[in-house]
Amino acid sequence: MTAADIHAAILAAWRIEQPRLITSLSRMLRDVPLAEELAQDALVAALEDWPKSGVPDRPGAWLMATAKRRALDHLRRAKMLARKHGMLALDFEQEEQAMPDIDGSLDDDIGDEMLRLIFTACHPLLSRDAAAALALRMICGLTTEEIARAFLVPEATISQRIVRAKRTLSESGLAYETPRGEALSERLASVLEVVYLIFNEGYTASRGDDWMRPQLCQEALRLGRVLVSIAPMEAEAHGLLALMELNASRAAARIDADGEPILLLEQDRRRWDFLQIRRGLQALGRAQALGGEGGFYVLQAEIIACHARAETAEATNWRRVAGLYEKLSARVASPIIELNRAVAVSMAEGPEAGLAIIDRIAGEPALQTYHLLPGVRGDLLQKLGRHDEARAAFEAAAQLAGNRRDRSLMQRRAREVP
Amino acid sequence: MRFMSIVISSQPMQGPTPALMEAMGKLTEREIKSGRMVDMGGLAPLQQGAHVAIQGGRLRVTDGPFVEAKEVIGGYAIFEFRDKAEAVAMAKEFMQLHLDHMPGWEGTCELRPMVGHGVDMKCGEAVQSPAHA
Numbered sequence: 106m107t108a109a110d111i112h113a114a115i116l117a118a119w120r121i122e123q124p125r126l127i128t129s130l131s132r133m134l135r136d137v138p139l140a141e142e143l144a145q146d147a148l149v150a151a152l153e154d155w156p157k158s159g160v161p162d163r164p165g166a167w168l169m170a171t172a173k174r175r176a177l178d179h180l181r182r183a184k185m186l187a188r189k190h191g192m193l194a195l196d197f198e199q200e201e202q203a204m205p206d207i208d209g210s211l212d213d214d215i216g217d218e219m220l221r222l223i224f225t226a227c228h229p230l231l232s233r234d235a236a237a238a239l240a241l242r243m244i245c246g247l248t249t250e251e252i253a254r255a256f257l258v259p260e261a262t263i264s265q266r267i268v269r270a271k272r273t274l275s276e277s278g279l280a281y282e283t284p285r286g287e288a289l290s291e292r293l294a295s296v297l298e299v300v301y302l303i304f305n306e307g308y309t310a311s312r313g314d315d316w317m318r319p320q321l322c323q324e325a326l327r328l329g330r331v332l333v334s335i336a337p338m339e340a341e342a343h344g345l346l347a348l349m350e351l352n353a354s355r356a357a358a359r360i361d362a363d364g365e366p367i368l369l370l371e372q373d374r375r376r377w378d379f380l381q382i383r384r385g386l387q388a389l390g391r392a393q394a395l396g397g398e399g400g401f402y403v404l405q406a407e408i409i410a411c412h413a414r415a416e417t418a419e420a421t422n423w424r425r426v427a428g429l430y431e432k433l434s435a436r437v438a439s440p441i442i443e444l445n446r447a448v449a450v451s452m453a454e455g456p457e458a459g460l461a462i463i464d465r466i467a468g469e470p471a472l473q474t475y476h477l478l479p480g481v482r483g484d485l486l487q488k489l490g491r492h493d494e495a496r497a498a499f500e501a502a503a504q505l506a507g508n509r510r511d512r513s514l515m516q517r518r519a520r521e522v523p
Numbered sequence: 524m525r526f527m528s529i530v531i532s533s534q535p536m537q538g539p540t541p542a543l544m545e546a547m548g549k550l551t552e553r554e555i556k557s558g559r560m561v562d563m564g565g566l567a568p569l570q571q572g573a574h575v576a577i578q579g580g581r582l583r584v585t586d587g588p589f590v591e592a593k594e595v596i597g598g599y600a601i602f603e604f605r606d607k608a609e610a611v612a613m614a615k616e617f618m619q620l621h622l623d624h625m626p627g628w629e630g631t632c633e634l635r636p637m638v639g640h641g642v643d644m645k646c647g648e649a650v651q652s653p654a655h656a
Contacts, residue, residue: 113608120605121612124557162619164612216556323603330558357639378639384561 111156118164119148120246125165126172127243128218133176137225138271141243143179147172216335219244221283223331227296230277235270236299237306238263244331245324255321256306290339293332297345297402300328304349322353333388340397343388347406350385351413354378366510370418382413404433423453440469448481456485476505480515487522496522525561525637526602526610528617531594532630543624550617554602559613563600601637610634 106114123144130140147168161167226240234256241247241255249267253260284292307321329346336342358376361367389406397403408429415421430446443466451459463482472478483498499519506512539547554560574585604610614632621628 110608113606114612117606117608117612120609121557121616125553162622163616165616216552219556320605323605327558327603330561331556334556334558 108156111160112152114160115148115151115155118160119151119168122165122168123246124219124222124244126168128222129169130172130176131221132218133173134180136275137222137243138275139179140176141271143172143175146175217283219331220289220335223296223328223335224284224289224292225274227292227299228274229292229295230273231270233299233302235266235273236295237303238266239270240299240328241303241324242267244328247324255318257318289336293336293339293341296332297341300325300332301345301349301402303328304352308352319356322349322356325349326353333391338395340392340395341400341402343392343395344397344400344403344406347385347388347392348402348409350381350388351406351409354381354385354413366514369412370421374417377413385413386410399432399436401433401436404429404436408433421452423449427453440466440472441475444472444475444478444481447485451485451488456488460485460489474505476502476507476511476515478502479505480518483515483518483522487518492522524604524606524610526604527599527635527637528602528610528614529596529599529633529635530630531596531633532628533594534628534630540625543620546620546624547617550620554600554613559602559604559609561601561603563598565598566596569595607634607636 304325503515
């Protein structure tokens with residue numbers, strides 16, 4: 106094995122064990138940020154030791170034992186054997202004696218611990234960016250550098266975000282408990298937002314961007330699966346997973362050989378991942394069975410499902426899509442949702458109907474810098490034969506476009522107007 | 524990267540020991556709850572299935588073939604792993620459980636990347652551009 110192979114093997118073993126490390130240590134120390142640090146220490150120890158002694162037969166147990174030793178050292182050194190931790194003094198001695206016996210950790214309720222971890226990382230006290238970084242770190246085991254590359258920000262920025270987030274959590278004296286019942290449902294919203302943020306960050310990536318960016322979709326999907334397995338009665342968790350699986354299913358069809366984006370309606374549907382679509386539709390079904398029909402993520406998943414179910418672009422049930430956007434709009438007043446509804450309405454009822462909606466929202470402040478407003482307008486105008494207006498709209502869209510690919514797509518549309 | 528993992532053994536499993544069952548159950552639960560395992564299935568013995576083979580230029584159907592001393596596949600699981608190192612790490616844990624709880628049993632866990640999910644068939648390297656898939 107090369108040094109690089111060994112490094113990869115150590116990292117892989119640590120990532121698999123990491124959630125249990127953090128949750129066990131959190132229980133010992135009643136401090137999640139500290140637990141995370143000690144879990145990192147265990148990784149450092151492995152990186153030093155295993156290249157010399159070889160990867161142990163039971164890497165998880167080695168890491169757990171190392172981490173627990175560090176935790177006990179910390180408790181001793183930090184003089185936390187004060188009254189409030191008097192409860193721990195007894196366990197402490199027992200732990201010391203029982204150190205070789207690591208199998209106790211196998212009795213953990215993995216689900217409960219993961220729940221605690223994910224709800225801590227995504228605590229509403231933290232900004233979504235901070236929560237995303239912390240979740241990727243603590244649950245997915247990404248390094249600071251990987252997270253930074255994924256979000257296209259300097260490593261120092263992510264470092265600071267994580268440090269501040271952990272400080273916020275420590276200082277807030279968060280009760281160390283697992284949210285349940287109503288509290289869980291309420292807190293779930295912040296968790297879902299964070300996971301969705303991570304997914305979208307990766308989803309908008311294109312070829313030529315760091316490969317960590319599409320990898321973010323996989324991490325978000327993983328987090329989504331974790332959520333539904335530990336909170337199986339939450340319809341919106343299934344809804345979000347459905348939304349992510351269904352969107353991710355088009356990954357292979359979304360860009361062409363030159364790395365340029367292909368619009369959904371123009372994609373070769375044979376390249377869609379049908380197993381993933383099936384999983385997405387199953388998740389959607391579970392969400393609906395749980396009564397999640399009108400939920401924010403469920404509605405969005407329903408919309409994407411309309412596309413996923415259509416064998417060809419022409420077979421898309423646009424009336425249904427338009428109706429779903431209407432429900433979504435009623436739930437969340439958003440000019441961007443209205444813009445998408447305009448597209449669906451134009452497909453179902455003709456370009457004039459879509460244009461009428463566009464004209465109504467054209468003045469919205471949120472849309473003034475959104476290139477798809479003139480972009481969609483240009484498309485509808487072109488279909489109506491209003492070519493000069495269409496070209497002007499596409500050119501305006503190109504000006505507003507935020508990245509090279511969107512800009513060149515709009516420029517191409519402008520050129521292709523007859 | 525999507526992987527299929529299959530366990531192959533020439534020793535029929537007499538029946539996993541209760542300790543092995545429990546340990547495998549916990550591992551499976553962890554793999555599902557961590558979002559890594561996306562599908563799994565047990566394969567019933569070949570006696571309940573069939574072989575459709577080409578032999579001597581002809582099709583031959585054997586219902587419920589009885590095969591002796593051949594390698595038997597007991598089941599499969601499909602994972603979304605970050606990379607091959609993660610696949611190997613998980614498989615090592617899985618097989619170590621067999622060593623620990625059913626000593627004397629021998630078998631192989633075969634890991635196969637599934638083509639098209641970040642994997643290029645030609646060079647076997649994970650390729651970031653889906654255009655190559």
